[in-house]
């Protein structure tokens with residue numbers, strides 16, 4: 642079984658970023674906006690900062706207390722959104738319930754919305770219009786498939802999960818690549834059959850090792866977006882990777898797979914935002 646390494650894909654994106662950086666007259670700056678001290682957000686923030694800086698890009702964190710009022714947060718967010726020094730924004734979500742997240746999605750400048758949360762960018766993803774930003778993780782899935790020359794046209798692809806962050810947008814991006822897409826979720830009746838009938842499975846359920854080789858057709862490709870913790874406290878995906886040998890033709894590991902590519906896509910989007918200015 643071929644291991645689809647995120648690093649190889651990320652390195653390719655780094656090359657693109659370096660070349661494009663040379664053509665710009667300024668270093669693009671990413672604003673990471675975080676409310677509160679959620680350890681998962683902080684870990685993602687650290688990873689993204691390290692990656693983007695290693696790509697030669699500028700990153701600044703804007704951190705607000707968990708109990709900030711809706712009004713104060715919107716005021717601060719407006720300033721970041723309108724700051725000419727800020728090329729792109731990554732908002733760590735979910736926000737505390739006291740803040741109206743929908744309002745922020747509507748506020749964010751679509752040209753700075755690197756993770757595709759504004760209704761305009763979402764509509765573009767669903768319309769197959771590539772002039773906006775799609776959610777970085779969804780695009781990371783397409784990046785890994787393309788980097789390893791895995792054909793999508795006409796292929797039966799099953800997507801597990803229907804969130805707005807991964808499942809739905811990745812299904813739309815796959816359709817744009819002419820795949821035959823089946824979307825599944827918690828109410829799907831026979832998930833095992835729907836997955837094992839597919840030539841490619843993309844899973845974003847957030848359930849540790851939920852899919853074993855029974856969910857994988859012979860020589861199918863398994864792309865694991867899940868980031869979970871197993872019974873021993875170790876990081877793992879939705880797929881029980883160890884069971885895939887002899888069944889899958891290729892699969893992404895966790896860690897070291899899609900997650901590594903997500904922050905590289907964020908860097909790519911920052912460059913694209915800089916070029917839009």
Ligand code: NAD
Pocket residue numbers: 778801802803804805806807808825826827828829832845846847848851866867868869899900901903
């Ligand atoms: P979510 O909880 O919003 O959505 C999960 C989806 O999976 C839902 O649509 C649900 O219907 C489906 N699902 C859950 N259990 C299922 C089951 N037993 N059978 C069928 N469908 C099931 O989660 P999300 O934000 O989309 O994230 C999904 C996973 O991807 C998480 O593990 C998350 O940590 C990971 N993630 C990774 C990255 C990355 O950079 N690699 C980015 C975002 C999310």
